[in-house]
Amino acid sequence: MVRRSLDPVMSLARFDDVEVRRPDLRVPFPKRFRARLVGQTVMALTRRAKYLLATLSSGETLLMHLGMSGSFRIDRQSDAGPHDHVVFHMSSGAIVIFNDPRRFGVMDLVATEQLPTYPALRLLGPEPLSPEFNAAALARACRGKKTSLKIALLDQRVVAGLGNIYVSEALHIARLSPQRRASTIATPSGLPRESAHRLSAAIKQVLTEAIDRAANAAYRSARFRVYDREGERCRTLRCGGTIKRRTQGGRSTFYCPDCQR
DNA sequence: ATTGAGACCTGTCGGC
DNA sequence: TGCCGACAGGTCTCAA
Numbered sequence: 505m506v507r508r509s510l511d512p513v514m515s516l517a518r519f520d521d522v523e524v525r526r527p528d529l530r531v532p533f534p535k536r537f538r539a540r541l542v543g544q545t546v547m548a549l550t551r552r553a554k555y556l557l558a559t560l561s562s563g564e565t566l567l568m569h570l571g572m573s574g575s576f577r578i579d580r581q582s583d584a585g586p587h588d589h590v591v592f593h594m595s596s597g598a599i600v601i602f603n604d605p606r607r608f609g610v611m612d613l614v615a616t617e618q619l620p621t622y623p624a625l626r627l628l629g630p631e632p633l634s635p636e637f638n639a640a641a642l643a644r645a646c647r648g649k650k651t652s653l654k655i656a657l658l659d660q661r662v663v664a665g666l667g668n669i670y671v672s673e674a675l676h677i678a679r680l681s682p683q684r685r686a687s688t689i690a691t692p693s694g695l696p697r698e699s700a701h702r703l704s705a706a707i708k709q710v711l712t713e714a715i716d717r718a719a720n721a722a723y724r725s726a727r728f729r730v731y732d733r734e735g736e737r738c739r740t741l742r743c744g745g746t747i748k749r750r751t752q753g754g755r756s757t758f759y760c761p762d763c764q765r
Numbered sequence: 766a767t768t769g770a771g772a773c774c775t776g777t778c779g780g781c
Numbered sequence: 782t783g784c785c786g787a788c789a790g791g792t793c794t795c796a797a
Contacts, residue, residue, distance in 0.1 A: 606774045
């Protein structure tokens, strides 16, 4: 959704000016960040996992990650406020402002042809909505994994771009316990069990619904199935269980112990 | 090679 | 009201 909203004002537009209002986010901005952007045209704005990628006319690519608290907004004038760390003045007339209170976000520049070797991108698993991601791919990636399903799905090498919320949601739809060993969705030789089919389908469903919801104002009030609903009633038909919260890998997991096995 | 714990930051919320 | 701990949609590094 972020890519989609920025595309009209950034794609085929030039950076007229770039304000960098502090020396770093989670990591320092790259050398000569401003100089390497100003004057460049954004040839394409794409996404890989949770990274937003702007392909530049210079042969470099601008990588952007929102971290936990990052966001972009589009303004007509740049009245920068607290935590507005980067301001892009585009030739489209739009001013794109990156705001990030916790500064877990990242911005970096890399030669476009080197992109496949970029450390954060190199080992990423398949995009969950692509045809390459299916029960077979998921089972292969989980084969032999002693860790839990919850932790496995958060591992960006297994599937790229799932976050803490959607992992809980997908496991609930698939009726699989977050504590269950990841390897149990595959046979010893790495072939998909029925649970792997359910889980890969649930992941696609959750993301598709999220996209629909973002695009469709009517759906927007729809609440999560389990995330942030500790103590509330499970919505699965004829379940009636109570949503529980527990910590896995230092992050909250929400699930229904009655219908998730 | 995997896996878990801790680190990085600031803001918000609930309890006392 | 003020203070304090717990927690927040992510990723990296380090050590076992």
